[in-house]
Amino acid sequence: MPLLEITPHPPNGFPVPQICDPVTDSLDEMLLTAWMNKPGPKAWVRPWRAKFKHNVEATWSKIRTLIQHVVGKDTSTNLIISTPQQDNTFTTECNPPPWHFLILGLSQEATTFLVNLQVISTPEIMVFMLPFIQPTPTFLCTLENFTLPDSPESNTIVTNIVKHAIQSDDLIPDFIRGLDPNPDMLPTLINLIHITSIHIASNVTRKHTLWNVYCSYTPTFLTLEKHFLWCCLICNLHFCSKDHGMGIVHLGKKQFRCMGCKSLDHPTGLCPFPVILGWLGPKPQLVASLPAQLTSTPKPTRGCSSTRGGRGAPCGRPSRGGPCH
Numbered sequence: 001m002p003l004l005e006i007t008p009h010p011p012n013g014f015p016v017p018q019i020c021d022p023v024t025d026s027l028d029e030m031l032l033t034a035w036m037n038k039p040g041p042k043a044w045v046r047p048w049r050a051k052f053k054h055n056v057e058a059t060w061s062k063i064r065t066l067i068q069h070v071v072g073k074d075t076s077t078n079l080i081i082s083t084p085q086q087d088n089t090f091t092t093e094c095n096p097p098p099w100h101f102l103i104l105g106l107s108q109e110a111t112t113f114l115v116n117l118q119v120i121s122t123p124e125i126m127v128f129m130l131p132f133i134q135p136t137p138t139f140l141c142t143l144e145n146f147t148l149p150d151s152p153e154s155n156t157i158v159t160n161i162v163k164h165a166i167q168s169d170d171l172i173p174d175f176i177r178g179l180d181p182n183p184d185m186l187p188t189l190i191n192l193i194h195i196t197s198i199h200i201a202s203n204v205t206r207k208h209t210l211w212n213v214y215c216s217y218t219p220t221f222l223t224l225e226k227h228f229l230w231c232c233l234i235c236n237l238h239f240c241s242k243d244h245g246m247g248i249v250h251l252g253k254k255q256f257r258c259m260g261c262k263s264l265d266h267p268t269g270l271c272p273f274p275v276i277l278g279w280l281g282p283k284p285q286l287v288a289s290l291p292a293q294l295t296s297t298p299k300p301t302r303g304c305s306s307t308r309g310g311r312g313a314p315c316g317r318p319s320r321g322g323p324c325h
């Protein structure tokens with residue numbers, strides 16, 4: 001078997017695309033049940049710029065060859081890459097789900113090995129690996145409208161505004177206490193709220209800053225479903241400040257949605273993956289052909305950790321079908 005060129009694992013790991021929709025979103029119900037009932041170790045694989053289509057034989061073949069290469073022919077004798085089928089929901093989304101293929105038939109060791117790779121980038125195909133139990137994202141929402149420049153100091157100010165908004169809320173303490181009676185849980189969560197900023201061009205002459213809100217701690221009780229409720233409560237807060245205006249949540253059609261990695265905390269033009277050292281997927285230059293709004297200078301240090309909002313997501317999270325940013 002020829003040697004395979006793969007992007008090396010960055011020292012601090014790959015950015016984590018924050019997939020906020022269930023990975024089974026738009027998956028045919030009967031197929032979903034059948035997949036759930038399949039025995040043995042399972043994992044998900046999603047190609048870069050995933051888009052559901054009926055004719056996926058070429059993609060499927062590349063994924064299969066890739067996995068065989070990575071885990072070895074002998075280990076992958078029983079490998080099955082199950083192809084997703086879409087339910088009958090009408091969608092106008094330009095890159096409709098389901099996006100994830102199911103990996104079956106490998107040993108637990110080989111399955112865990114694949115999942116731990118996070119990302120496999122080769123000149124032929126680039127894929128994201130996910131455990132079968134979908135990880136809960138850390139991204140909560142994006143805020144805008146604060147009268148602040150793009151700076152670390154501003155991020156600290158916004159962090160404090162968000163923390164204060166959570167502390168002042170009536171519903172959130174009950175919500176968290178209902179999931180975990182430990183009185184230290186909410187202070188712990190609040191303490192781990194952090195902010196990253198992104199600076200984007202809203203038109204040719206104007207740029208503006210937005211702030212992504214994350215909570216880096218995901219207790220086990222924050223399943224994907226509970227996480228959506230937690231996000232919903234956060235999105236309904238009043239992000240008031242004495243000096244910097246009032247932040248509002250960047251929702252609906254304005255919600256970012258990266259076409260490449262599917263993360264919700266950045267537009268496609270700011271995707272951190274194409275600027276990774278040794279990246280073998282589509283080069284950043286291809287991004288330059290996108291509209292001006294999407295072509296802000298990529299900032300690889302900005303966190304790529306977010307949540308999608310779509311079907312199944314709460315509180316005015318965007319319905320798919322809007323513009324693909």
Ligand SMILES: [Zn+2]
Pocket residue numbers: 258259260261262263266267268270271272273
């Ligand atoms: Zn991205």
